[in-house]
Amino acid sequence: MIRRINLTINGDKVGIDVQPSMRLLDVLREILNLTGTKEGCSIGECGACTVVINGNAVNSCLIVIGQCEGSEITTIEGLEKNGELNKLQKSFMEKGAVQCGFCTPGMIMSAYALLLKNPNPTEVEIQEAIAGNLCRCTGYKQIIEAIKSP
Amino acid sequence: MSGDFNIVGRSVVRQDAYAKVTGQAKFADDYKFPGMLFGVMVRTDVSHALIHSIDYSGLLDYPEVTVCDINDIRGSRKVGVVTADQPVFCYEKIVTPGDVICMLVGADESQLKLLTAKVKTELEELPLITDPEKALDPDATFIHPDKKSNLIVHYPLRKGDVEKGFHESKHVIEQKYTTPLIEHAYLEPEAVTAVPIEGRGGVRIIGSIQNPHTTRRIVAEVLNFPLTKVRVVQAELGGAFGGKDDLMNIISARAAIAAIKTRRPVKVRYTREESVVESYKRHPYIMKYKVGFNDDGIIKAMKIDILADGGAYASMSPFVTWRTVVQATGPYEIENVHTDVRAVYTNNPYTGAMRGFGSPQPIFAQESLMDEIAEIIGVSPYEIRKINGVKPGSITASGHKLRDHDVNLLSVLERAERETNFTERHKECSRSANTKFQTSQKFRGSGFILKKDEMLDNRDIIKKGIGLAVSLRGCSLGAEGIDAAAAYLSVQKDGSAYLISGLAENGQGLRTTFSIIAAEVLGISPEHIYYLEQDTGIIADSGPTVASRSTIMGGSAVKNAAEIIKKRFEEMLLTYWNIKSKDQLLFKNNRVYEQSRSISFSELCSLAYSKGLNMSAIGWFKGPSVHWDEEKGQGAAYFTYVYGCQVAEVSANLLTGEIFVDRIVAVHDPGKIINLMGAKGQVFGGVTQGAGYALWEGITTYNGNIRENNFDQILIPTSKDIGEIESIFLEGEDIYGAWGAKSLGEPTLELTAAAIANAVKNATGLRYFNLPLNPEEILLSRKLSPNDLSRGSTN
Numbered sequence A: 001m002i003r004r005i006n007l008t009i010n011g012d013k014v015g016i017d018v019q020p021s022m023r024l025l026d027v028l029r030e031i032l033n034l035t036g037t038k039e040g041c042s043i044g045e046c047g048a049c050t051v052v053i054n055g056n057a058v059n060s061c062l063i064v065i066g067q068c069e070g071s072e073i074t075t076i077e078g079l080e081k082n083g084e085l086n087k088l089q090k091s092f093m094e095k096g097a098v099q100c101g102f103c104t105p106g107m108i109m110s111a112y113a114l115l116l117k118n119p120n121p122t123e124v125e126i127q128e129a130i131a132g133n134l135c136r137c138t139g140y141k142q143i144i145e146a147i148k149s150p
Numbered sequence B: 001m002s003g004d005f006n007i008v009g010r011s012v013v014r015q016d017a018y019a020k021v022t023g024q025a026k027f028a029d030d031y032k033f034p035g036m037l038f039g040v041m042v043r044t045d046v047s048h049a050l051i052h053s054i055d056y057s058g059l060l061d062y063p064e065v066t067v068c069d070i071n072d073i074r075g076s077r078k079v080g081v082v083t084a085d086q087p088v089f090c091y092e093k094i095v096t097p098g099d100v101i102c103m104l105v106g107a108d109e110s111q112l113k114l115l116t117a118k119v120k121t122e123l124e125e126l127p128l129i130t131d132p133e134k135a136l137d138p139d140a141t142f143i144h145p146d147k148k149s150n151l152i153v154h155y156p157l158r159k160g161d162v163e164k165g166f167h168e169s170k171h172v173i174e175q176k177y178t179t180p181l182i183e184h185a186y187l188e189p190e191a192v193t194a195v196p197i198e199g200r201g202g203v204r205i206i207g208s209i210q211n212p213h214t215t216r217r218i219v220a221e222v223l224n225f226p227l228t229k230v231r232v233v234q235a236e237l238g239g240a241f242g243g244k245d246d247l248m249n250i251i252s253a254r255a256a257i258a259a260i261k262t263r264r265p266v267k268v269r270y271t272r273e274e275s276v277v278e279s280y281k282r283h284p285y286i287m288k289y290k291v292g293f294n295d296d297g298i299i300k301a302m303k304i305d306i307l308a309d310g311g312a313y314a315s316m317s318p319f320v321t322w323r324t325v326v327q328a329t330g331p332y333e334i335e336n337v338h339t340d341v342r343a344v345y346t347n348n349p350y351t352g353a354m355r356g357f358g359s360p361q362p363i364f365a366q367e368s369l370m371d372e373i374a375e376i377i378g379v380s381p382y383e384i385r386k387i388n389g390v391k392p393g394s395i396t397a398s399g400h401k402l403r404d405h406d407v408n409l410l411s412v413l414e415r416a417e418r419e420t421n422f423t424e425r426h427k428e429c430s431r432s433a434n435t436k437f438q439t440s441q442k443f444r445g446s447g448f449i450l451k452k453d454e455m456l457d458n459r460d461i462i463k464k465g466i467g468l469a470v471s472l473r474g475c476s477l478g479a480e481g482i483d484a485a486a487a488y489l490s491v492q493k494d495g496s497a498y499l500i501s502g503l504a505e506n507g508q509g510l511r512t513t514f515s516i517i518a519a520e521v522l523g524i525s526p527e528h529i530y531y532l533e534q535d536t537g538i539i540a541d542s543g544p545t546v547a548s549r550s551t552i553m554g555g556s557a558v559k560n561a562a563e564i565i566k567k568r569f570e571e572m573l574l575t576y577w578n579i580k581s582k583d584q585l586l587f588k589n590n591r592v593y594e595q596s597r598s599i600s601f602s603e604l605c606s607l608a609y610s611k612g613l614n615m616s617a618i619g620w621f622k623g624p625s626v627h628w629d630e631e632k633g634q635g636a637a638y639f640t641y642v643y644g645c646q647v648a649e650v651s652a653n654l655l656t657g658e659i660f661v662d663r664i665v666a667v668h669d670p671g672k673i674i675n676l677m678g679a680k681g682q683v684f685g686g687v688t689q690g691a692g693y694a695l696w697e698g699i700t701t702y703n704g705n706i707r708e709n710n711f712d713q714i715l716i717p718t719s720k721d722i723g724e725i726e727s728i729f730l731e732g733e734d735i736y737g738a739w740g741a742k743s744l745g746e747p748t749l750e751l752t753a754a755a756i757a758n759a760v761k762n763a764t765g766l767r768y769f770n771l772p773l774n775p776e777e778i779l780l781s782r783k784l785s786p787n788d789l790s791r792g793s794t795n
């Protein structure tokens, strides 16, 4: 049963004809070719698939597209505006917060959602905001640093 | 010296950072090809069985599905990095639950997953061996009958006469330590696509592959192709830590078989669960140490017996356990040593290379032991290491005299002690270690519900502790491997340059490190260097990217390539500027200077181009020869070493058993640092993995089956789990490596668990002998694994 779902993705209005039971993650990666969003566990534990929906960080592996009607979704691809990187992207680069980079898109999206609500988070608030984003490479220190001073 | 460098030693932003923060970096599963099919594995639900038959009749109604199995293999049916014992598709036996009997190929991945249930097998179950200590019993079933033994490898090491040493010792103690099975937990699960090369009969492989040249060799063996017909390209790698080797080779071979058979691109991508069940892990070790020493603290003799569970396949076990035998005594000069390290086959998940590579396990044992020795003779942990630690000219357990580099063990130790005020704080904490906790059985196993009069004062609940651990680590592969590396540098006429090395980026920042090295030699900025994508078609085989060998081996090859080209430029300038000596030529800030004149690097290149100068070179570095006497375990095992000391400060909650790591101070001598930012990242990441090893991680199995198969149960550290980490570098000089740059990735991980264990002892007054030191271990002194009730802790 294909249904039309209307969304705003990275500022663009799109209508997609799709099975409403398809995971948002698959819609992004397979249909819209937005492969910046990653899949690391498929059960909502690793945070690699994090996107921002209506201002909240969400695991896109746990959401089906049918739930997203009318939402505003931002993915990692939507942060760079007019050739200008988002300040989080810049500080992730400059602070050495990126190693293998597989957790990076999800990590940045969690941080982005945090800063939308709380522009000056404390270290503990940052740790809390990315507690659902696993990173096996960095030990989180440079990531926390990057979010603290974007 | 450091003042003379332009870029080396500074913090440089990774070359790949932009692509990674924008989501543009292409990881293996991000590649799509027209007409692409998927491959899905079929496994059984047994751990050890003979395969009598496989019945595909359930698939007759699905002509769109292709089956690939043993009958599609034209070359080697079994493969392996060291020993060819692992079937690409099982045909005689199942030896562990990850084993694959066939692969279904088709366009609809989810349909294929459902269809796996339609493949029926007739199996005859065999007795299981899951206890490595029983693997060598005379009546044990052979996991691989053709090997006629379950022994994968045995390394003896004999130095002096231990019996005499024990005889001369006033104190002799014996201890047993164990460490668990560890999942690499790279965030990116395995994925690979094989694409048939039209018209040439070859195949191109793109995947999350750690060692493209090894993958190429294995795939070529399986397909019975010449090496050149298999071209392996590395996708952006989402973490490996040693874990994307053997399994990736096999998955790539399966994808290649299917691609050849269907003439379509075939992608295989694993779910996390599949990744956990089929991938190899870090070896669990059972380690028995006996040590003799006198009141002056000098260790007279050490006898070590180590058993590694290799699981179902040999994989890297022979290399991993070899490092163990060389380093099992730790960085101490001991007169008499008698070591045996064995790895055995069992039906457990197989084990292979993982960051640390055979060192984190013995370091946990030997550094726990050192603290015990210190306690017995009444000196501090710092003192005992100073007494026995290696110094310049010391002879290691394998009879290797340490020279040609700064033997910095005592320097890193002293620096760490000073930085943390270790000795004093250690004394303080041990004085206040909770004696109630230590002696009262009420808290130890039999019901820890307190009676009214036993309430603990709040202040007694959290105890602080501090502990340290030191290590020496041989660089690169050592006497067991072929050690050489290549790099290709090609400068263009506008002054930009292509670079690639035969060692592959594993996410650690190798491309940036190598670009810095080449840029330093040529006096240009690293941004002018474009690192090519890793492709076996364009660069020579340089062995695996393991054992922290990339900087020392690959870095030297890159430097060599850049120096060859620089020399050609210099010679050209001699004529061009009509000067006698090149001593005055200075390559710096994207220019070349000679006294008062100068030329920009890009002008120089366009000049060179117009004169037909060869601006491309292949650099090569071959490790100096090392040798090894297999029988006695003696020899100059590695050509050089690095040193490290880590101090852990912990808080132990005596009521919950929870340990929090307040701070880790990591002092390392990795040789010359090339990229400071990258080096710090290695420390933070390695220490955090090491803390996970100490406190939470551990895969448990039941009849060979893994219990924890996804991140809801596999506990790896999160952003909230570790306190401060401080990294300090003491850059020792060395005649090897680019300007003496050696290794760092693994030393950062190998020490942490041992330092934490010693800190926990300092806090609680109790010593623990099994990792991880999770709350149940701390509180009950035993693990709660249901099949393993006997695993007590305090011996």
Ligand code: FES
Binding pocket: A038, A039, A040, A041, A042, A043, A044, A045, A046, A047, A048, A049, A050, A059, A060, A061, A062
């Ligand atoms: S893939 Fe969604 S949380 Fe891991």
Ligand code: FES
Binding pocket: A097, A098, A099, A100, A101, A102, A103, A104, A134, A135, A136, A137, A138, B187, B238, B239, B507
């Ligand atoms: S950078 Fe590799 S998982 Fe975070």
